[in-house]
Amino acid sequence: MTGGAMATVKRAVVPAFSAMVLVLAGPLTAAPAAAAPPDADPDHPWRMRHWPQTQPWQRDQPAARRAGADAPQPVDPQNYELPDTMTWDDYRAVPGTDWSDPAVPGSVRNFRGALVLVDFPDQPFVVTQPANSTVFGNPSTVHDLPRADVPAFYRDFLNKPGELNRGHTIHEYWMEDSGGRYGIGLGSHGVYQLPAKSHEYGIENSMQRGLGCPAGDKCGRDLRADARAAWLADVGETVAEQYDFVFYLAAGQDESSTWQEFGQMKFADRDSVPDAFGPPDAALPNWNATRYVDWTSWQASATVWPNAANGSSVQAESSGMSTYAHEFSHILGVGDNYNNPYSVPARRDYSGPWEMLSRGTFNGPGGPHSRWLIPGTAGSSMGAQHMLRNKMKLGIIDDAAVLRLSRDALAGSGVVVARVKARAVEPGRGLSGINVTLDGGDGSPACDTATDPYCDGGRYDNYTVEVVDRMGFDSFTPDSGVLLAKTKNADTAPFIWTVDANPQDIDKVDFVLPDGTPQKMTIGDYRQLSDALFHAGTGSGSEYEYVDTANRLHFYVLDVRRDKVGVLSYTVAVRSLDGAGPQARGVVAGPAVAAVAPSGWARCRIPVRNTGRATTTAGPLSAYTGSDVYRVSASAGAGWTSWLPHAVTDVANGRSASVDVYVKRPAGARGTRVAVTVTSESNPAATATTSCRVR
Known part of the structure; x- marks a missing residue:
């Protein structure tokens, strides 16, 4: 840890996640429901009343910091917060913008999407059912809707500012992320009942490894194909061709937001899963295989996993708005950049909560363990912006806003010093980021991902430097500061590797197992990168510089500034270790x-x-x-x-x-x-x- 004689000042608002019974009812400047468990906050079903609100950082600040106004303080203390404890009060608007206005289209392109809704003979839309009536404890805030009203409800929930979505929409996300270049419009169609049971689409070989299909059923069916056929039979090819892309919205839960909460977090082991969470076939066990670990409840495994292909994506009712933004990124041509947090051997997450195509999709009030709610008003409702690499690839950032450097040129030019603004705001004539090309390739020594969980795998093409502030869709990122990353030109994951200013184990409890045992966050958990940002000055709890000796580069975070309207910027520098430039130094x-x-x-x-x-x-x-x-x-x-x-x-x-x-x-x-x-x-x-x- 970097710092002078002053001790580290580091806030970590990180409670122990409790066992969930989910189906029960001067120069000195400072940066600035579903039925709930009996101990839950009724306004936030994912948040437990007994979570500790007083943290050790509040008691253990340096004596100099407590002494008074004339005592020294860190200029840029790190105040990170895990998504788990966030609420809607954490949202802060981007100054001077209103990207949510649906009447304002994207300046470059306004994409028109079809929202096609499908249900199943055994699974109606959850929002049409009584409150808390499903085995998962859904629906929460909206229930007993007539089936005919469901298409308009979800269209408006996703893309019309309102009370339920807190005024936030997919259109707003893309307008903010692209600086007003890309907008989204939605038209809704359906509801169409598909010919097979819901689990025949949800249980498939890549996730369930051929297990769990009830006798007489045909699992692994193609939901996208059947949904498209039903839609075309209704509207015809001419209408379908008027859309740029399709969101297929299936009734029920999605497995991504359900497998853990209704698996290892709820049941002691796979043999403890009760019949209520089991299959309609008594010959099958009540558990089933899932994507990241060996088992979850059968009911969780039988739901669809969001995915994108061929200009369309598949979601379910628990898929938050961020899921749609994530899948639309795939439709535009960028791949996934995340790991298996439970892999053996372990592997650190790639870009964590800072990137929409990584686990920034999970951002939103309540964090990753609140994504099972229907409608999706908590975790996964306010995903992170794209990182600089992906904005450049998607063409949603001005060339003039990116300072393009190269490792070789830096040796000739000397140190470069620049001010970079927070990525949530348009920089005007300023900068949104820096890209440094690694001429001749990545010089990092080889490492083995099988034995070193922190191995980035090598073969990177660039470094990027950008600034994150907790405002707009970045309000639910864990911290404000400087985000440094290694990137590749091709989408070969990991193609963004966040440089972690605090690479040590974050050592926080993820949740509590049913027997009361605390379950720590794995090394692969994306929240390990919650304290990854660099900060200016000493004593911040983070770092103010980073040296990559192998790639002959030195990065600095020199100063922090927040202007009168609240826009955050940092003075940063980068120099070559192989050349100081032609300037006379003194x-x-x-x-x-x-x-x-x-x-x-x-x-x-x-x-x-x-x-x-x-x-x-x-x-x-x-x-x-x-x-x-x-x-x-x-x-x-x-x-x-x-x-x-x-x-x-x-x-x-x-x-x-x-x-x-x-x-x-x-x-x-x-x-x-x-x-x-x-x-x-x-x-x-x-x-x-x-x-x-x-x-």
């Missing part, structure tokens, strides 16, 4: 005097001047190569404590800035001199030493 630092405050701390403001000279060569990078990055160190007298809010800082050529150094007086001491050294990262020979006299 630095001078002046002395300072400081007085000890009642808290016992004194602040020295060291004037630093960049005496280097810029080159006269003009070019696209000239706006970003006119600064240098300096490393600062300080040493106080015996018994005195020194602390640096910034251990690295940038100063433009020919300009001056101040560097703060804090020192704390020991009991009985009168004064001291603090030695301060400022050294160019580009040229270590360019260094200056000064002192601060503390009275």
Whole structure:
């Protein structure tokens, strides 16, 4: 962990997930239902009243931070929160935008989609049934709808701002994610009853491995084919061809949001699954195989798994709005980028909660274990934006908003310093991100994914740098900060690998098994990356720099800023380890005097001047190569404590800035001199030493 003498400040709002009975009724700146279990919050069925609200971070802050306004504080403390504890109160609108207005189409394209609804002889739409009447405890907020009203209900729930969806729609997601370029319109058709039972479509070989099909039934049926046939028989090819894509919405649960909550979280073992969750065939066991682990309840296994193919996708009623955005990403041509969180051998998640095509699909109030609700108003209702790599591939970001660098060119240009804005906002004439091409390929040493769960697999083509802020659809990401990733040009997963600023096991309880045993998050759980973002300054609980020696690159997070309307941005830098550029590097630092405050701390403001000279060569990078990055160190007298809010800082050529150094007086001491050294990262020979006299 990075930090000076000041201890880490790190908030982790992470309760232990309780066993669920699911079917029962100055320079100092700071970044800023279904029937519920008897101990649940009735407004949030996934949230337990006895979850701890007071966290250790609230008790264990450094004494200096508690001492008062004149005591030093980290400039950018990491305040991450797991999705499990989030509520709709966490949503924060993007300043100056209203992407939810359905009357405003995408400036590049407004896609027209058909929402085709299908049910089954044994499974009507859950929202037509009485409240909490299914074995899964659904429906929750909407029930007893007439079948004829279901198409319009789901069309409006997904794409018309209203009370139930909190004003958030698929159209809004794509408009925000694309900066107004892509919009979505939906027309609804159905309901069509398919010819086979629901489990004949839900149980198929890739997930259930040939197990669990009741006698006399034909499992593995093609829902997409039968649904399309029913739709075409009703509207004809001419109407169908007017749509750009199709969402097939099937009655009932989806297996992705059901297998764990109605499997290992609810039952002690597969032999403990009761008949209510079993098949209609007494000769079969009450459990069945599923995708990521060996078993779940048969009822959970018999539901459809969302998927996309051939310009269409399949969802179910528990599929949150994010699922539709995720599957539409596939329709547009980008693949999945996630792992099996329970794989043996274990493998770390690829891009976690930060990316729609990874587990950012699960984002929303209540997190991953609340996705079984019908309608889908909790987890998976507010998915993350796409990361920079995928925005570039989808063509939903302006070229001018991405600073394109290359590893080789950096050796010639020298360090690049740039300000990057949060990805949820349009950057204007600023930047939304940086892409660094690894000329000649990834130089990382080989590693073995079979033995090293943190092995990224190698063969990456780029690095990307972007900023995430918890606003808009990113409101339900765990943190605000700088997101660094390695990426590939081809969709060969993992094609985005988030660089984790805190790679150690996050060591949090995921849920509690039926026998009361806490189940920790696996190494492969996507929430391990909740604290992955980089932060500016020391003592944040995260890191402010990252060195990839093998690829000869050094990344810095130098400063953080939030403007008057609330837009977050960071000053970041990247340099080559193989070349400092043609600039003449230099630095001078002046002395300072400081007085000890009642808290016992004194602040020295060291004037630093960049005496280097810029080159006269003009070019696209000239706006970003006119600064240098300096490393600062300080040493106080015996018994005195020194602390640096910034251990690295940038100063433009020919300009001056101040560097703060804090020192704390020991009991009985009168004064001291603090030695301060400022050294160019580009040229270590360019260094200056000064002192601060503390009275």
